[in-house]
Amino acid sequence: MIKLYLVDDHRLFLAGVRSELEDRAEIVGTATDVDEAIEGIRETSPQVVLIDVHMPGGGGVAVIRAIAETNPEVRFLALSVSDEAEDVIAMIRSGARGYVTKTIAADELAEAIERVQAGDAVFSPRLAGFVLDAFSGGQAIELDHDLDQLTAREKEVLRLIARGFAYKQVASRLNLSVKTVESHVSAVLRKLQLSNRHELARWASDRRIV
Amino acid sequence: MEPVEPAGRNELVNRLSLWRRSEPRLLAGVAGGIADRVGVPAVYVRAGFVTLTTVWGIGILLYLLIWWLTLDHQATPVVRELETGQRVGLGVIFVALLWLLVASGFVPDPFATFVTAAISFGVASVLDRSESGGIARLIMPGETQGVSVFRFIAGVVLLMVGLGLFFGTNRVTSSLGSTFIAVALTAIGLMVAFGPWFVRMRDDLGKERLARARQEERAEMAAHLHDSVLQTLALIQRTDDPRRMSSLARTQERELRTWLFGKAPLEEGELLSTALAAAAARVEDERAATIDLVTVGDARLDSRGSALVAAATEAMVNAVTHSGSDRVSVYLEVGEGRAEVWITDQGNGFDRAQVAGDRKGLAESIEKRIARQGGTAAISSRPGEGTEVHLVLPGVEPVTK
Numbered sequence: 001m002i003k004l005y006l007v008d009d010h011r012l013f014l015a016g017v018r019s020e021l022e023d024r025a026e027i028v029g030t031a032t033d034v035d036e037a038i039e040g041i042r043e044t045s046p047q048v049v050l051i052d053v054h055m056p057g058g059g060g061v062a063v064i065r066a067i068a069e070t071n072p073e074v075r076f077l078a079l080s081v082s083d084e085a086e087d088v089i090a091m092i093r094s095g096a097r098g099y100v101t102k103t104i105a106a107d108e109l110a111e112a113i114e115r116v117q118a119g120d121a122v123f124s125p126r127l128a129g130f131v132l133d134a135f136s137g138g139q140a141i142e143l144d145h146d147l148d149q150l151t152a153r154e155k156e157v158l159r160l161i162a163r164g165f166a167y168k169q170v171a172s173r174l175n176l177s178v179k180t181v182e183s184h185v186s187a188v189l190r191k192l193q194l195s196n197r198h199e200l201a202r203w204a205s206d207r208r209i210v
Numbered sequence: 211m212e213p214v215e216p217a218g219r220n221e222l223v224n225r226l227s228l229w230r231r232s233e234p235r236l237l238a239g240v241a242g243g244i245a246d247r248v249g250v251p252a253v254y255v256r257a258g259f260v261t262l263t264t265v266w267g268i269g270i271l272l273y274l275l276i277w278w279l280t281l282d283h284q285a286t287p288v289v290r291e292l293e294t295g296q297r298v299g300l301g302v303i304f305v306a307l308l309w310l311l312v313a314s315g316f317v318p319d320p321f322a323t324f325v326t327a328a329i330s331f332g333v334a335s336v337l338d339r340s341e342s343g344g345i346a347r348l349i350m351p352g353e354t355q356g357v358s359v360f361r362f363i364a365g366v367v368l369l370m371v372g373l374g375l376f377f378g379t380n381r382v383t384s385s386l387g388s389t390f391i392a393v394a395l396t397a398i399g400l401m402v403a404f405g406p407w408f409v410r411m412r413d414d415l416g417k418e419r420l421a422r423a424r425q426e427e428r429a430e431m432a433a434h435l436h437d438s439v440l441q442t443l444a445l446i447q448r449t450d451d452p453r454r455m456s457s458l459a460r461t462q463e464r465e466l467r468t469w470l471f472g473k474a475p476l477e478e479g480e481l482l483s484t485a486l487a488a489a490a491a492r493v494e495d496e497r498a499a500t501i502d503l504v505t506v507g508d509a510r511l512d513s514r515g516s517a518l519v520a521a522a523t524e525a526m527v528n529a530v531t532h533s534g535s536d537r538v539s540v541y542l543e544v545g546e547g548r549a550e551v552w553i554t555d556q557g558n559g560f561d562r563a564q565v566a567g568d569r570k571g572l573a574e575s576i577e578k579r580i581a582r583q584g585g586t587a588a589i590s591s592r593p594g595e596g597t598e599v600h601l602v603l604p605g606v607e608p609v610t611k
Contacts (some may be wrong), residue, residue: 060392103500125539136507136545162504163552164539165599 002117005046006030007037007063008079009055013102016155017050017079020106025113038066044143048117049098053080066095067185079117087128092192098122108166115186118149120182128161131192150188157184213599230280241277248292248300251338257330258304264323265311321375328372335365438465453536457498464491481609482509482549486515486542489523499530500537507544509606514583517551518603521579521587525553525599528576532599533557549606553599559591576601 004025008014009032018027028044031037034057041049041063049067051060064076078091078099088099097116098110101124112122123131135150153174161171162171167185171178231242236252245252263269290301308327312320420573440460449455483505490501509515522540529538536555543550579588580601591597 103502125541127503129541131223131544132506157542159541161508162543163541164502164554164556182392 001026003046005049008052024110099127100124121185128158243581257334259328332368403611451500497530505542529555548604551601556596
């Protein structure tokens with residue numbers, strides 16, 4: 001079973017997720033604030049951390065950045081009710097491998113955790129929408145720069161995810177294998193983390209995450 | 211709090227635990243430091259310095275000496291007060307010392323010293339706004355209200371005596387009209403006597419007003435929470451259907467968010483995305499379903515946009531009612547001169563050739579509605595694989611956020 005660590009400042013929600021995932025993952029610890037999380041994660045070295053975006057003391061971003069220095073093998077999946085693109089993109093840019101909303105069903109959440117543990121990216125429909133929004137319109141700093149553009153295929157994949165399809169369904173619609181879909185999504189994640197597009201750069205500088 | 215040991219320049223000062231007060235202070239904090247140590251308001255210590263100044267300027271010299279010997283106390287003033295007995299002793303020593311100085315003929319002008327003492331301690335007594343401290347506490351311990359009144363009266367009497375003696379001697383009056391002096395005296399007396407009281411009353415009024423504003427705010431919030439959240443919680447407790455429960459919770463969450471963070475209510479949205487979000491929210495509420503809405507790009511809402519939203523709403527209702535799934539995904543994308551909406555469910559799906567007449571009618575009404583605006587609607591469905599409605603409206607100008 002995957003070693004999982006939960007971070008959320010809402011104890012009630014924490015308890016809910018815990019009971020939902022208890023049979024599917026080994027929950028090695030939980031934390032309700034930034035400092036507690038950093039300490040706990042370093043102590044228990046989980047494989048995946050399910051982390052809330054908004055938290056007192058710097059939010060999920062602070063935890064991800066601190067852990068990246070000492071335990072780069074730990075993978076993060078952001079979980080939030082936040083509707084703000086800035087917050088979500090900030091989490092991804094500081095190193096989270098995916099973002100799902102708190103309304104996600106337990107089965108889908110378990111699947112997302114496995115996917116993150118395997119090193120793939122997890123895009124909820126909402127995140128796919130944010131990315132399409134950020135990469136459409138506006139100007140890229142250098143239009144011919146690979147990192148600042150999505151390929152036509154990547155856009156197609158993201159659109160289908162935004163429309164509510166699971167990776168498997170996306171694959172069958174585009175006549176691709178699931179692995180190929182996953183690699184497209186991972187490529188988008190990488191672009192999201194490294195791109196210098198105006199919109200992303202602005203979000204990044206606003207949030208001081210660069 | 212543990213008293214912090216001051217590091218003075220001098221062993222004696224260290225043993226006296228004396229330091230200069232950092233805040234609040236008038237000059238260098240010397241009087242404040244002594245006041246903290248002795249346990250009286252600083253105004254009395256200052257009055258003492260002023261009185262001693264009439265004796266060859268001893269007050270000023272003493273002040274400077276203590277200033278040089280002590281250090282600033284950075285932390286919060288630590289009150290390590292003297293016992294009441296010690297305090298009384300100190301006061302007696304002060305008076306005795308003055309007496310001695312006068313008796314030995316050291317004091318150049320005993321009359322001036324006496325008048326200064328009466329005026330400065332009188333002023334101090336009136337200015338002293340602490341409810342429990344001060345000289346008066348020595349005489350009337352316990353009753354703070356009585357102390358306050360007593361201190362005030364004593365202060366005014368001292369002032370009157372001092373001022374009376376000062377102006378009573380013919381040193382000054384000869385050059386000024388006595389009527390003017392009487393008027394000025396009365397005015398000064400009134401100001402000194404009632405000034406602090408007036409200031410305090412004004413402060414209290416301000417505090418009261420602030421408290422009332424806070425209370426009103428709290429009442430408003432309580433009323434709102436009662437009308438919304440508590441009602442919803444009551445409804446949820448009486449509901450057995452989990453779908454209805456989560457729908458109620460979602461509606462409430464949306465409402466509360468709008469109220470707390472002051473976002474404009476969705477119904478008044480002037481953008482295509484907000485209109486669609488409002489429509490999705492209505493369907494969620496009425497049909498107890500979950501609608502995942504994702505939007506990319508946006509456009510100003512006009513009549514054609516409204517038609518697009520209406521068609522999309524019908525498709526949502528259709529999906530919730532017939533698909534057997536309580537989860538519908540809606541995706542809006544505005545760009546390249548057109549708006550597109552996909553309404554997707556993962557439900558039963560259907561074969562268009564075999565559906566009942568009324569359902570076909572619904573599908574057709576969606577198509578007609580959008581066709582009137584020059585758009586197209588494509589409905590694709592296969593039994594067992596869910597349904598997708600794809601609406602396209604050309605000629606829509608995107609807006610930048």
